[in-house]
Amino acid sequence: MIYFLIILNLLGSVKFSNLESIYRNCKDALESNNFIDSMYSIQPVPNGTIAGITCSLTAEDEIITEIGNDVEQNKRLTVQSGTLSIKIKYANLTNTELRVLIKSSGICSQQMSLTLRNVHDKFISFTFLDGKVYKLRHFNDGICQCLTSEICDKLQNRMENCKNVGKNQGYSQSYDLSGEISVLPHRLPLIQTRYGDINGGQEYAKHHIGPLSCSMILKLKSPLILNSYCKNYNSSFLNDNDSTTCIKFKTKFVKLKLDYTEKINFTIGKESVFEIHPYVNTSIGKISLCNQDTPTSFTCSSYSRYIYVSLWTTLSNDIEVCEIQNLT
Numbered sequence: 001m002i003y004f005l006i007i008l009n010l011l012g013s014v015k016f017s018n019l020e021s022i023y024r025n026c027k028d029a030l031e032s033n034n035f036i037d038s039m040y041s042i043q044p045v046p047n048g049t050i051a052g053i054t055c056s057l058t059a060e061d062e063i064i065t066e067i068g069n070d071v072e073q074n075k076r077l078t079v080q081s082g083t084l085s086i087k088i089k090y091a092n093l094t095n096t097e098l099r100v101l102i103k104s105s106g107i108c109s110q111q112m113s114l115t116l117r118n119v120h121d122k123f124i125s126f127t128f129l130d131g132k133v134y135k136l137r138h139f140n141d142g143i144c145q146c147l148t149s150e151i152c153d154k155l156q157n158r159m160e161n162c163k164n165v166g167k168n169q170g171y172s173q174s175y176d177l178s179g180e181i182s183v184l185p186h187r188l189p190l191i192q193t194r195y196g197d198i199n200g201g202q203e204y205a206k207h208h209i210g211p212l213s214c215s216m217i218l219k220l221k222s223p224l225i226l227n228s229y230c231k232n233y234n235s236s237f238l239n240d241n242d243s244t245t246c247i248k249f250k251t252k253f254v255k256l257k258l259d260y261t262e263k264i265n266f267t268i269g270k271e272s273v274f275e276i277h278p279y280v281n282t283s284i285g286k287i288s289l290c291n292q293d294t295p296t297s298f299t300c301s302s303y304s305r306y307i308y309v310s311l312w313t314t315l316s317n318d319i320e321v322c323e324i325q326n327l328t
């Protein structure tokens with residue numbers, strides 16, 4: 001009888017595991033399902049909204065979390081007078097739930113395209129989840145002045161602005177924009193658009209707003225050693241999951257570059273005494289130090305794709321590092 005019940009239980013759990021299982025984030029969902037790419041039921045906050053989120057693993061061992069939105073895409077948008085503001089919801093999550101999910105999903109990016117006809121740019125603005133509001137031509141995060149970064153990428157100049165393809169700089173400006181939105185990752189996603197001077201006829205806006213796409217590394221890759229005089233050290237010993245293989249740097253200062261991960265931990269040589277300062281550096285060169293949780297573990301903000309680490313000592317010993325791990 002007991003065996004029968006156990007078997008029944010097993011059958012039940014197998015049968016319903018994909019349908020009824022609910023996960024906190026894509027990492028949990030994929031790890032519980034042999035990394036099968038799929039849409040999973042994700043509930044970022046206990047008892048909160050359960051959202052359908054697309055989770056996948058890339059060939060580079062990155063977990064991709066794709067959060068869809070409720071935008072009516074490519075619709076011709078007009079308004080009789082004043083401005084038209086459109087709020088954007090992501091997988092029905094509240095802003096708080098969205099923040100929780102993003103925090104465990106890595107570094108995010110978002111694509112959009114926007115067609116504007118015979119408008120004035122001063123009536124066009126965009127609001128992001130962190131509260132930042134940018135006007136069409138005033139994106140000041142150092143990525144591109146324009147809403148989308150394609151023009152800056154093409155001309156390799158971060159100071160470029162949106163190209164007006166319309167007749168004048170006043171009330172007849174027109175734009176055909178598409179590409180990645182020019183804000184630092186921690187601001188995303190776009191949660192509201194506002195368009196004015198779109199009274200119909202020749203004047204309108206039309207947008208396509210992509211899902212929020214976040215990428216998180218499953219396993220930290222070997223760090224890059226940035227000091228030119230340290231090039232002969234083999235950094236793969238630092239992430240080989242073996243804390244007995246160490247590197248002894250014969251110098252008082254070492255600078256490393258790692259892929260972004262929210263939490264990192266350092267295992268250092270037993271005899272070694274030195275300072276560890278991990279930080280992120282935004283595109284405008286703004287430095288944000290990671291928070292020190294224990295003497296060797298840190299939490300970093302998702303301002304950029306990379307974490308830099310300064311290791312230095314004023315003592316006469318060497319800087320010995322054995323392992324650098326991401327904690328989850």
Ligand SMILES: *[C@@H]1O[C@H](CO)[C@@H](O)[C@H](O)[C@H]1NC(C)=O
Binds near residue numbers: 046047
């Ligand atoms: C979730 O809901 C259940 C029942 O509605 C309640 O007992 C439980 O305390 C709730 N948990 C949280 C974390 O709110």
Ligand SMILES: *[C@@H]1O[C@H](CO)[C@@H](O)[C@H](O)[C@H]1NC(C)=O
Binds near residue numbers: 091092
């Ligand atoms: C989002 O929530 C609304 C209202 O609760 C519901 O009508 C709608 O079906 C939900 N949409 C999705 C995609 O779950």
Ligand SMILES: *[C@@H]1O[C@H](CO)[C@@H](O)[C@H](O)[C@H]1NC(C)=O
Binds near residue numbers: 234240
């Ligand atoms: C670095 O060490 C690893 C073993 O941990 C080895 O597989 C790799 O070939 C070495 N790379 C270089 C450039 O020596």
Ligand SMILES: *[C@@H]1O[C@H](CO)[C@@H](O)[C@H](O)[C@H]1NC(C)=O
Binds near residue numbers: 241
């Ligand atoms: C790291 O090594 C430990 C044993 O030393 C092992 O239990 C663990 O699974 C390894 N982790 C990875 C990611 O290889």
Ligand SMILES: *[C@@H]1O[C@H](CO)[C@@H](O)[C@H](O)[C@H]1NC(C)=O
Binds near residue numbers: 243265267296297
């Ligand atoms: C970080 O690494 C150290 C040294 O290996 C270890 O003692 C410590 O438990 C780790 N900390 C965390 C939070 O995993």
Ligand SMILES: *[C@@H]1O[C@H](CO)[C@@H](O)[C@H](O)[C@H]1NC(C)=O
Binds near residue numbers: 286
């Ligand atoms: C931060 O990045 C900027 C621009 O890439 C660079 O010039 C600067 O040296 C970096 N600062 C640090 C402390 O790494």
